[in-house]
Amino acid sequence: MRVAIGRSDLGFMLVALSGRGLAALMLDDDAGALQQGAEQLFPAARLVHDDMDMNRCMDVARACVDAPWQPSGLPLDLRGTVFQQQVWQALQAIPYGTTLSYAGLAERIGRPGAARAVAGACAANRLAVVIPCHRIIGRDGSLSGYRWGTHRKQRLLEMERAARLVPHDPRAYS
Known part of the structure; x- marks a missing residue:
């Protein structure tokens, strides 16, 4: 699991990307709180910077936040019951x-x-x-x-x- 934090029109944004797809897109006013939340959800995740796949994923996620009517087009890694x-x-x-x-x-x-x-x-x-x-x-x-x-x-x-x-x-x- 790779994690990156960036900004969006709605505050800080965290994306988590697994081998299966987008596993998390989290929003907060505090980047540190997002990182702590990701560490709890995905203990083995690593925070990455300047990774081409993560940068593309971050751009797509930001576009989705900026235009919530547009589908992300990303494969999703849904984890739940x-x-x-x-x-x-x-x-x-x-x-x-x-x-x-x-x-x-x-x-x-x-x-x-x-x-x-x-x-x-x-x-x-x-x-x-x-x-x-x-x-x-x-x-x-x-x-x-x-x-x-x-x-x-x-x-x-x-x-x-x-x-x-x-x-x-x-x-x-x-």
Whole structure:
């Protein structure tokens, strides 16, 4: 596992890359906190600098954070329970610029009444923005929690809503 830390429009960003793909994209205001978090999640990981693959991965991750409606295109190394992976797959099917409640997502995966478990799966998500748990809100419309900070969740949702209003296909302007 290789790890790199850089900056994005939403603060510091950590990417972890395994032989299978992107294993983590974490956001924080403190680079040191990100590094400590990575050391806990991936004890054998090594922090790398000026590695061509990591630089490319960091650029793709930064583009994903800057334009959360764009798919990363990176292979993902999802590590979680079967239920967590089911939730994460369902999250990826939520169109950008829209939201769904925890209960709504639980119903969508055929597990009505599992809203708390869905919230737990969202909290366990290591791939900020790529697995768009920021699109999940409380039943009352509140932002509720977000592992990477509700201020980031608010910003991501604002960016996505604005993007839905403006076409991003260059052919649309011809």
